[in-house]
Amino acid sequence: MATVRQLECFVAVVECGSFTAAAERVLMTQPALSRSIRELERVVGGALLERQPRRAVLTPVGRAVLPAAQAALAEVKRVRELGRRAANLDAGELRVAAVQSLTLAALLPVVREWRRRHSGVELRLTEFASLDRLVEAMRAGAADVAVAPRPEGWTGPLRELGVEEFVVVLPAGEEGPGPGRRLDLRALSNRAWVHYEPANGLSTVVDAACAAAGFAPRVAVRTAQSSAAPASPPPAWVRLSCRQTC
Structure with a gap:
């Protein structure tokens, strides 16, 4: 049986025109949205959408299913509104x-x-x-x-909401390893780092990543604010965090 979330994902792709925009709208990662669409396609017995270079278009099955999906979501919205008003959950x-x-x-x-x-x-x-x-x-x-x-x-x-991707930030004008390639942290062992204050949890993340690469970061500047790290101005610096599940 199709779920409300699967129908929401399907309609979002149709209305937004792409999987990327739809994922932002329904607050999901794009892989999770794609999985939801595939599960719905298994339920209805055919492909609903065709991926094209810049957009997603409805298949014949998708065109047949779309009106019913939109009607179902409208009814779900009505049920929610009636229930929230009755339970006084809008305040x-x-x-x-x-x-x-x-x-x-x-x-x-x-x-x-x-x-x-x-x-x-x-x-x-x-x-x-x-x-x-x-x-x-x-x-x-x-x-x-x-x-x-x-x-x-x-x-x-x-x-689980998704995976947060962190990056290494290099000085302006300095080339990184290239698109799709990983940076070996050992190459940064002699650099001056913008680091976080110990009270900031990202300090532990940076130290652990550097320790795994076999060195302790040489600190040039420390900041308590995560948003301040990329704006700090030592002559040569990097900022590092990691990939983590949220």
């Missing part, structure tokens, strides 16, 4: 905890969409410099939901 407060490194890139676009959909619900956001402090706050009941890397030993409810 109140939602407390969100987040690590600082995720706020600008990942969370703020979601907050804007949340406010558009739930204007009567007050959203209270608290940022934490490290994952440990965020976990302590969650255990103490300081927030209703948290957005952060997966904490070790967490036994409460958890939903």
Whole structure:
């Protein structure tokens, strides 16, 4: 049986014209969106969309299914609205905890969409410099939901949102290893680094990555703010983080 999420993904691709734009709209990674479409195609018994160089177009099966999918989503929206009005869930407060490194890139676009959909619900956001402090706050009941890397030993409810990709930033005008190629951190062992203050959880990430490459970073500047690191001005520097599940 088709799920509401699968129908939402299908309709989003049709209305946005591409998988990339649809993934941004439904707040999913593109691989997850593609999997959802494939699962729906298995349910209906045929391909719904054809990928072309710059867009996705409906197949004959997709054209036949689209009106029913749109009607189903409209009915689901009506059910939600009726239920929320009856339960008085269009007012109140939602407390969100987040690590600082995720706020600008990942969370703020979601907050804007949340406010558009739930204007009567007050959203209270608290940022934490490290994952440990965020976990302590969650255990103490300081927030209703948290957005952060997966904490070790967490036994409460958890939903994987996607994978955050971090990068190494080189000085302006300096060439990197090239598109699609990985940078060997050992080549940066003699560089002066823009690093994070120990209180920032990314400090541990940088130290662990460098240690795995066989060296400790030589620090030129330390900052407590994740957004400040790329703007710091030592003569030769790099910034490093890692790939992590959120």
